[in-house]
Amino acid sequence: xxxxxxxxxxxxxxxxxxxxxxxxxxxxxxxxxxxxxxxxxxxxxxxxxxxxxxxxxxxxxxxxxxxxxxxxxxxxxxxxxxxxxxxxxxxxxxxxxxxxxxxxxxxxxxxxxxxxxxxxxxxxxxxxxxxxxxxxxxxxxxxxxxxxxxxxxxxxxxxxxxxxxxxxxxxxxxxxxxxxxxxxxxxxxxxxxxxxxxxxxxxxxxxxxxxxxxxxxxx
Amino acid sequence: xxxxxxxxxxxxxxxxxxxxxxxxxxxxxxxxxxxxxxxxxxxxxxxxxxxxxxxxxxxxxxxxxxxxxxxxxxxxxxxxxxxxxxxxxxxxxxxxxxxxxxxxxxxxxxxxxxxxxxxxxxxxxxxxxxxxxxxxxxxxxxxxxxxxxxxxxxxxxxxxxxxxxxxxxxxxxxxxxxxxxxxxxxxxxxxxxxxxxxxxxxxxxxxxxxxxxx
Numbered sequence: 001x002x003x004x005x006x007x008x009x010x011x012x013x014x015x016x017x018x019x020x021x022x023x024x025x026x027x028x029x030x031x032x033x034x035x036x037x038x039x040x041x042x043x044x045x046x047x048x049x050x051x052x053x054x055x056x057x058x059x060x061x062x063x064x065x066x067x068x069x070x071x072x073x074x075x076x077x078x079x080x081x082x083x084x085x086x087x088x089x090x091x092x093x094x095x096x097x098x099x100x101x102x103x104x105x106x107x108x109x110x111x112x113x114x115x116x117x118x119x120x121x122x123x124x125x126x127x128x129x130x131x132x133x134x135x136x137x138x139x140x141x142x143x144x145x146x147x148x149x150x151x152x153x154x155x156x157x158x159x160x161x162x163x164x165x166x167x168x169x170x171x172x173x174x175x176x177x178x179x180x181x182x183x184x185x186x187x188x189x190x191x192x193x194x195x196x197x198x199x200x201x202x203x204x205x206x207x208x209x210x211x212x213x214x215x216x217x218x219x
Numbered sequence: 220x221x222x223x224x225x226x227x228x229x230x231x232x233x234x235x236x237x238x239x240x241x242x243x244x245x246x247x248x249x250x251x252x253x254x255x256x257x258x259x260x261x262x263x264x265x266x267x268x269x270x271x272x273x274x275x276x277x278x279x280x281x282x283x284x285x286x287x288x289x290x291x292x293x294x295x296x297x298x299x300x301x302x303x304x305x306x307x308x309x310x311x312x313x314x315x316x317x318x319x320x321x322x323x324x325x326x327x328x329x330x331x332x333x334x335x336x337x338x339x340x341x342x343x344x345x346x347x348x349x350x351x352x353x354x355x356x357x358x359x360x361x362x363x364x365x366x367x368x369x370x371x372x373x374x375x376x377x378x379x380x381x382x383x384x385x386x387x388x389x390x391x392x393x394x395x396x397x398x399x400x401x402x403x404x405x406x407x408x409x410x411x412x413x414x415x416x417x418x419x420x421x422x423x424x425x426x427x428x429x430x431x432x433x
Contacts, residue, residue: 008334008385009362013355016370018417022348024272029246034346035267036250039259048389052336068337068352070242077249085258094248096255103257112263113270121317122389150387152334154361166317169388186388188319193381197362204380207361210388 001146002153004060009154009197030069035112037076042106045083048122049176053148054079124183126168131185131213136162138189139219140211148176151215155207159219160191163208171212185213276345277416280393282308283320283343284419285410288398298322301393305343318343321384322395323421328379329394330368330421332360333386340391344416351420361385371422394419399427 007013025031037051046054054075055063063071080086090097132138142157143149150172169186190208193201239247253259283305287294297304301318318340321329333339334357339347350356359367364381368374375381384392396418402410417423 006335007354007358008360010354010358013353013358016350016353016356016359016367018350018371018422019348024276024346025268026349027240027243029240029243031268031271032246032250032264034271035264036246036253036259038267039263040253043258055336064354068349073242073246073249086252086256090252090256091249094252096252098256105257105260105263107263108260109262110266112260112267113274123317150335152385152387154334166388166390186390188390190382201362202365202377202381204378205364205383206380207383207385209385210390212388 001056001148002144003056004063005056006153008152025069033069033073033076037072039105039107039112040076040080040085043083043085045085046079047175049148049170049172050178051075051079052172053176056148122170123167124170124181126183126185128168128185130165130187132162132165132187132216132218134162134164137219138162138187138216140189140209140215141217143215145173147173149173149215151211152209154196155191155209155211158191158195160189160195160209162187163190164188166210169212171214173212173214187211187213187216189216271346275341277343277414277419278411279308279345280340280343280416280419281411281414282407283393284395284414285407287320287395288402288410289405289407294395297395317390318393319384319390320393320395321382323397323424325397326379327382328368328375328421329382329384329392330360330364331384331386331392331394332357334358334361335385335387338386338391340393342391343393344419348416368422371417373423394421396421396423396425399425401427 055071058071058074062074066074077091081088087097137159139159140151140155140157143151164187166186166188168183170181171184174180174182188208189211190206193205193207194203196207254261283297286308287297293304297320301320305318323329337347337352339351341347356367361383364383365375386392396414399413402413413425413428415423415425418425
C-alpha cells in the first residue's frame with residue numbers, strides 16, 4: 001500500500017536526533033509492550049508480514065504521531081481483537097468476560113527468552129530456477145499494490161543491477177494476507193543514487209534494496 | 220571532560236512518572252487481562268524485558284567485529300556467509316536469522332536503514348535506538364545519507380562511496396567498521412570494547428583509542 005510508512009526519500013522530518021546513553025526502554029510500559037508482542041506471537045495467529053501490515057494500516061495521523069511502541073501496542077490490540085483472543089468489552093473493562101476455560105500460554109517463564117534467541121528463517125527450498133543472476137540489469141516494476149508490499153515507492157520504475165541472489169524467501173505480499181508463503185527468489189539489487197534521486201546525488205553512491213522476483217523485470 | 224563529572228542527572232528523574240501516563244495505564248490493563256485469560260505468562264514477560272535490558276545488546280556485534288579484525292580467515296567467512304560465521308561465536312539459536320555483513324574500507328562507507336518499518340539486527344545489536352526508528356532517519360538515509368552522517372558528526376570525503384542498505388526483506392545487515400589505528404596487537408576483548416553500536420549501523424566510525432595500547 002502507498003502508505004505513510006513508506007518513507008524513503010520524503011522530506012520535512014528534520015534532523016536525526018541522537019540521544020547519548022539512550023536506555024533500552026524510555027518507560028516501563030515500552031518493555032511490557034515489546035514483551036507482550038513477543039509472547040502473543042507464540043500463538044501463531046498472525047505472520048510477521050501480517051503483523052507489519054497491521055502497523056502500516058494504522059491511521060496515518062496516528063502512525064506519524066505515535067512513538068514506536070505505541071504503534072506496536074495499537075496494532076497488537078487490533079490483531080488480538082481480529083483473532084478473537086480478546087473481546088471489545090474485555091478491553092473496556094480490563095476483566096475476562098470470555099466464558100471459555102483459561103488457556104495455557106505457549107511460553108512459560110524462561111521459554112520466553114529462549115524464543116528471543118530463536119529467530120525463524122524465511123528461506124525456503126523451491127524447484128524453480130531464479131530468473132536473474134548477479135550482474136543482470138533489472139527494473140523494479142511500476143506497481144502500486146493496495147495490500148502489503150516490500151517494494152518501496154522510491155525504487156519503482158528504476159533500474160539497477162542484481163548484486164546477490166539469496167535463495168527463495170517467503171513472499172510478504174501473499175503471506176501478509178493469508179494467501180500462503182509462496183516463496184520466490186530474493187535478490188539484493190544495487191541502484192545508483194543518481195538513478196533514484198537525479199543528478200544532485202553523489203555519482204559514487206548506491207542504495208541496495210532486497211527485492212523479490214515478482215517485483216523485477218529485465219531492463 | 221573530568222570537570223563535568225559531578226554534573227549528571229539523577230536516574231530517578233523521569234518526566235511524568237509521578238502520575239502514570241494514559242498509555243502506561245492502558246498497557247498495564249492489557250497486561251493484566253492477557254495474564255488473567257491465560258494468553259501470556261507473567262514470568263515469561265518479566266524474563267523477556269530483563270533479557271532485552273541486560274543480555275541482548277551491541278556487545279554481541281562488537282565481538283563479531285573484533286574477531287573479524289584479528290582473524291583474517293574468520294573475516295573472510297563473515298563476509299561470504301555471515302549467518303554461519305556469527306553462529307560460530309555462539310549466541311544464535313539453531314534456527315537463525317539471515318545475516319549479511321558489509322565492510323567499510325577507506326573508499327566505501329556502508330549505512331543500514333529500514334525505510335518501510337524498523338528492521339534491525341537485534342540479535343547482534345539489541346533493540347534499535349529511537350533515532351533508527353525515527354521518521355527523519357528512515358526518510359533521509361536513502362536520499363541524503365551524507366546529510367544524515369553529518370547529523371551524527373561524521374563528514375565523509377566526496378570520493379568515498381556511500382552504500383546504503385535498505386532492509387526490505389528478512390535479511391539483517393551489520394556493518395564491519397574499519398579497525399582504528401593505534402590498536403595493533405590488541406586482543407579481541409579490548410577491541411570489542413571500542414566498537415560502538417553506531418559504528419555497526421554505519422552512522423559512526425570506530426574512534427582511535429586515546430590512551431596507550433593496553
